[in-house]
Amino acid sequence: MTSFGEVRGLVSAPDASLIDLVDHVLNKGVSLTGEVVLGIAGVDLVYLRLSALLCAADRLFPRPWEDAGTWPFQHIRARPSARAGLAVAPSAPRRSTGKTTRPGGARRRSRGRARGR
């Protein structure tokens, strides 16, 4: 079983062509069932997919979020996947960035404003 750390090392490798390989070979192509891939990898591939793309960005371009200190994990929470039943890898370290894209978050902020008036 591949550990999360190994996968993170894979997508973080200093090799842009490897990142493209990860994106194409793991994220594209005909698949019989997604669950098989998930079981084999031992990690949530939605997470892996996000990491791959974000790592590709990191290899090619400067990081505008460098000061966030939690790259790339804060982006995972900000973009929940629409793939049914697939959640963010539980072992992914997270730290609150004070931002949320969930409707609930907007609702809470709205209540806060109402109280302040």
Added chain:
Amino acid sequence: VSALYLYAVVRTGSRRPSSRGLLGERLRCVACGPVAAVVGEVETMPALSARHLRAHDRVVRRLARSAPALLPARFGSLAADEAALRAGLAPRAPGLRRALEEVRGAEQMTLRISGLRAAPRPSRSGARREGSGTEYLVARHARRTAWRRLPGLSRLLAGLRPLVRGQRIEAAESSLVVSVYHLIRRGTAGQYRAAVRRARPLAPALRLACSGPWPAYAFADAFGGADDGSADFASRAGRA
């Protein structure tokens, strides 16, 4: 206990593969209506590693050299036996057959485009006004379609159009990178790269990274395949 590891989908009647799989196993074709799966029988599942990803890609590329139309399989697609393989492919066979026609004689180039920082983003005051579901959805839609407003992107893509047979675009909602997958005629990758170099001045604010040629990974599920409705935006040529 062995299982069938899927490498690619080709037309039924394609030449029997002479190469070996990523674990050295012999390859064979399993027909399922108009399409056939190129598989290898494996005893253990290859671990997810850079070595195996490269090996998988090498096998697919070797197969593509002898098959004018080939849809690569995603790493790690397994079927318990031929019956399970056919059961997995049968519902998709018509779409896969159309996809095979689409990629016949073609290969894929990939462009990673960055420049979203230059695109308009919701202001902080606007974010504070988000109180209703409609406003939330409108703001989210704006983020998802931010890539369309990349300065010069449409000019850049128009400059490449003469070489492009098919196009898919993926832009994650919060990602800074837009991925453009182009289907081009086999053997024209050099012309494509030259066209990218020529078109680059049309979009000076964008940063580009071009890779390829690849087997048509990004087009394998484009036509009735395993579209999972993910949050990514995807489109074909003419709709981008």
